[in-house]
Amino acid sequence: MQYIDNIIFFIAMVVGFGLFFKSLKEIYRNILLGKKIDRSDQKAERWGIMARVALGQSKMVKRPIAGILHIFVYVGFVIINIELIEIIVDGIFGTHRFLAGILGDSLYSFFTATLEVLALLVVIAVVLFFIRRNFYGIKRFTMKELFGWPKHDANWILVIEFALMMAFFTMNSSDWVLQQRQVLAAHGSFPISANILGPLFQNFSDNALIFTERGAWWFHFIGILFFMNYLYYSKHLHILLAFPNTWFANLKPKGQFTNLDSVTKEIKLMMDPNADPYAAAPEADPNEVPEKFGASDIFDLNRVQLMNAYSCTECGRCTSVCPANITGKKLSPRKIMMDTRDRIEEVGRNINKNGKFVDDGKKLLDDHIQREELWACTTCNACVEACPILIDPLSIIVEMRRFLVMEQSAAPQELNQMMTNIENNAAPWQYNQADRLKWATEN
Amino acid sequence: MDFTIKTMAEYAAEGKAPEVLFFVGCAGSFDDRAKKITKAFCKILNKVGIEFAVLGQEESCNGDPAKRAGNEFVFQMMALTNIEIMNAYEVKKIVTTCPHCFNIIKNEYPGLGGNYEVLHHTQFLRKLMEEGRLKIEGGTFKGKRITFHDPCYLGRANGEYEAPRQLLEKLDAELVEMKRCKSNGLCCGAGGAQMFKEPEPGNKDINIERTEEALSEKPNIIATGCPFCNTMMTDGVKHFNNNEVTVKDIAELLAEAEDL
Numbered sequence: 001m002q003y004i005d006n007i008i009f010f011i012a013m014v015v016g017f018g019l020f021f022k023s024l025k026e027i028y029r030n031i032l033l034g035k036k037i038d039r040s041d042q043k044a045e046r047w048g049i050m051a052r053v054a055l056g057q058s059k060m061v062k063r064p065i066a067g068i069l070h071i072f073v074y075v076g077f078v079i080i081n082i083e084l085i086e087i088i089v090d091g092i093f094g095t096h097r098f099l100a101g102i103l104g105d106s107l108y109s110f111f112t113a114t115l116e117v118l119a120l121l122v123v124i125a126v127v128l129f130f131i132r133r134n135f136y137g138i139k140r141f142t143m144k145e146l147f148g149w150p151k152h153d154a155n156w157i158l159v160i161e162f163a164l165m166m167a168f169f170t171m172n173s174s175d176w177v178l179q180q181r182q183v184l185a186a187h188g189s190f191p192i193s194a195n196i197l198g199p200l201f202q203n204f205s206d207n208a209l210i211f212t213e214r215g216a217w218w219f220h221f222i223g224i225l226f227f228m229n230y231l232y233y234s235k236h237l238h239i240l241l242a243f244p245n246t247w248f249a250n251l252k253p254k255g256q257f258t259n260l261d262s263v264t265k266e267i268k269l270m271m272d273p274n275a276d277p278y279a280a281a282p283e284a285d286p287n288e289v290p291e292k293f294g295a296s297d298i299f300d301l302n303r304v305q306l307m308n309a310y311s312c313t314e315c316g317r318c319t320s321v322c323p324a325n326i327t328g329k330k331l332s333p334r335k336i337m338m339d340t341r342d343r344i345e346e347v348g349r350n351i352n353k354n355g356k357f358v359d360d361g362k363k364l365l366d367d368h369i370q371r372e373e374l375w376a377c378t379t380c381n382a383c384v385e386a387c388p389i390l391i392d393p394l395s396i397i398v399e400m401r402r403f404l405v406m407e408q409s410a411a412p413q414e415l416n417q418m419m420t421n422i423e424n425n426a427a428p429w430q431y432n433q434a435d436r437l438k439w440a441t442e443n
Numbered sequence: 444m445d446f447t448i449k450t451m452a453e454y455a456a457e458g459k460a461p462e463v464l465f466f467v468g469c470a471g472s473f474d475d476r477a478k479k480i481t482k483a484f485c486k487i488l489n490k491v492g493i494e495f496a497v498l499g500q501e502e503s504c505n506g507d508p509a510k511r512a513g514n515e516f517v518f519q520m521m522a523l524t525n526i527e528i529m530n531a532y533e534v535k536k537i538v539t540t541c542p543h544c545f546n547i548i549k550n551e552y553p554g555l556g557g558n559y560e561v562l563h564h565t566q567f568l569r570k571l572m573e574e575g576r577l578k579i580e581g582g583t584f585k586g587k588r589i590t591f592h593d594p595c596y597l598g599r600a601n602g603e604y605e606a607p608r609q610l611l612e613k614l615d616a617e618l619v620e621m622k623r624c625k626s627n628g629l630c631c632g633a634g635g636a637q638m639f640k641e642p643e644p645g646n647k648d649i650n651i652e653r654t655e656e657a658l659s660e661k662p663n664i665i666a667t668g669c670p671f672c673n674t675m676m677t678d679g680v681k682h683f684n685n686n687e688v689t690v691k692d693i694a695e696l697l698a699e700a701e702d703l
């Protein structure tokens with residue numbers, strides 16, 4: 001019977017990790033729904049960017065308060081994962097604080113003390129984040145697109161993190177008292193637990209303490225497994241995807257848009273003076289799917305754009321600098337990312353249910369993203385610049401405009417006029433090309 | 444203009460090539476306000492003694508508004524037309540007074556076979572200044588407050604924040620920064636083909652928001668480096684019935700300093 005704990009632990013762990021990998025596989029499958037894109041050049045530069053932006057959080061600290069609080073939570077999270085190794089070994093083999101044996105007592109004391117300080121910083125940061133998000137009326141946290149699940153999600157994450165940290169302190173405090181009573185071997189140093197919570201536990205009986213310590217230990221462990229699996233449903237996925245997302249970021253100048261090769265071929269043919277205008281069109285491959293210009297659904301976007309959508313933390317930094325949004329237009333680059341993810345997940349559920357995607361009569365365009373949003377964009381790149389994990393909402397907006405213009409001829413009337421002018425007069429206004437040099441002779 | 448502007452065709456007829464091609468752009472060719480910027484820039488080049496040419500009637504729209512609106516066809520038609528002509532003249536170096544021309548020729552033309560060294564006029568003028576060819580004495584601007592509005596397609600799109608500022612610093616004026624400047628600069632509202640249509644419904648126009656911010660710095664001059672920004676900010680200043688503040692392109696300010 002004495003192994004029952006270890007067995008339960010093992011099963012919980014396998015189930016927890018199993019579900020987690022299943023979710024990851026699903027995300028990966030969904031990202032592959034997008035078009036291939038080659039972003040494997042300049043590897044050294046990419047590793048550097050990932051190290052600076054994802055690991056080093058260089059963009060987060062552009063807003064210092066949020067940035068520093070975020071670093072507390074982030075570093076706390078990373079360290080907790082080191083601790084998870086200890087929890088797993090202890091759990092499977094029934095050891096107690098097994099890292100102490102490996103690190104030696106003084107190093108282990110340093111390790112546990114560091115953890116405690118970080119955990120305290122996490123608690124402080126999480127509480128401040130909660131207050132800031134819910135009671136300060138910061139515009140980007142109170143916007144319409146966050147109503148419902150996105151808002152609850154954000155709060156749940158904070159609550160879960162708070163609970164996990166509290167379990168950690170409870171565990172350490174009761175452990176510490178037990179160590180004082182020499183019920184457990186003395187390992188580690190607990191500056192916070194010993195001085196703040198520890199005294200509260202002094203009156204507990206040994207059994208109550210052991211029960212509390214085990215309870216907190218289990219809570220902590222199950223909590224982590226739960227949190228891991230919660231990621232799939234949450235904007236918190238960014239703690240994983242921020243890394244590949246920054247690695248695959250666009251390294252070209254922000255003002256450089258892609259040139260569509262399929263268009264180049266056609267235009268070159270059109271402009272070629274040697275081409276025979278009456279020649280029959282070259283034999284078309286009957287199996288060839290005619291190329292679609294731009295994007296009306298997630299299948300037309302590329303894989304990096306889909307990964308971007310999964311990585312978005314809904315922080316709204318993009319939206320808060322968007323000139324269109326600032327001046328009250330419907331466009332919100334954050335919403336573009338959230339809509340894209342919603343649509344990917346909708347398609348993913350469809351595939352789960354039917355084995356493959358069965359047309360559901362819906363699209364990213366119109367069913368999620370409205371035309372009015374797309375046309376409000378000034379392509380200023382402020383959103384791209386602001387995103388702490390290098391997401392590019394603008395590229396999606398441009399792809400969708402391309403679809404509207406080239407597939408549907410559905411640009412706003414004035415833009416149609418402008419484009420006709422360019423075609424006819426080589427200028428967006430109705431001026432004659434022959435007058436292009438008039439300024440040189442005017443006064 | 445009191446000197447002749449030569450075209451690439453004229454240079455070619457003489458069997459010569461100018462140092463640089465000035466790609467004037469549609470605004471710079473046709474828009475009354477922007478034409479002043481074009482002329483100011485030419486005056487500076489003339490004064491420094493730069494051999495430059497324009498394409499004149501052979502120039503077509505660079506394709507930017509079509510491309511940003513999503514019309515890749517019209518964009519590539521314009522781009523390939525321009526590239527064909529510029530390649531025929533064996534153009535090496537291009538300067539523009541418009542960040543949209545600058546961005547698109549620098550970044551998007553190479554993929555279509557147009558490879559040139561492309562400079563925004565603020566970059567070109569800074570280079571002339573560094574080489575000692577252009578000397579700026581900004582006495583007339585002493586005691587004036589100037590605030591510079593970063594054009595998105597020069598700044599964020601291509602990372603150039605310093606060239607315009609280095610030129611402005613030579614004017615002996617007081618350079619004041621807006622709260623949103625450099626990589627955090629706010630768009631004037633014209634980019635992405637917005638110049639050519641009514642804005643979507645909202646509670647304010649973008650250029651009003653931006654001008655408000657500029658005016659709150661109490662400048663005498665709002666400096667710009669883009670003909671579209673210039674129009675947007677000028678309209679903004681008019682909107683506030685402000686007769687004290689002028690909106691000027693950096694080329695105009697330099698020409699004024701030189702009394703050209």
Ligand code: SF4
Pocket residue numbers: 318321322323324325331332333376377378379380381382383384393394397
């Ligand atoms: S590029 Fe478009 S969406 Fe992004 S901030 Fe500028 S206007 Fe907003």
Ligand code: SF4
Pocket residue numbers: 311312313314315316317318319333334337386387388389390391393
């Ligand atoms: S796109 Fe980037 S900046 Fe915008 S909400 Fe998502 S994570 Fe934040």
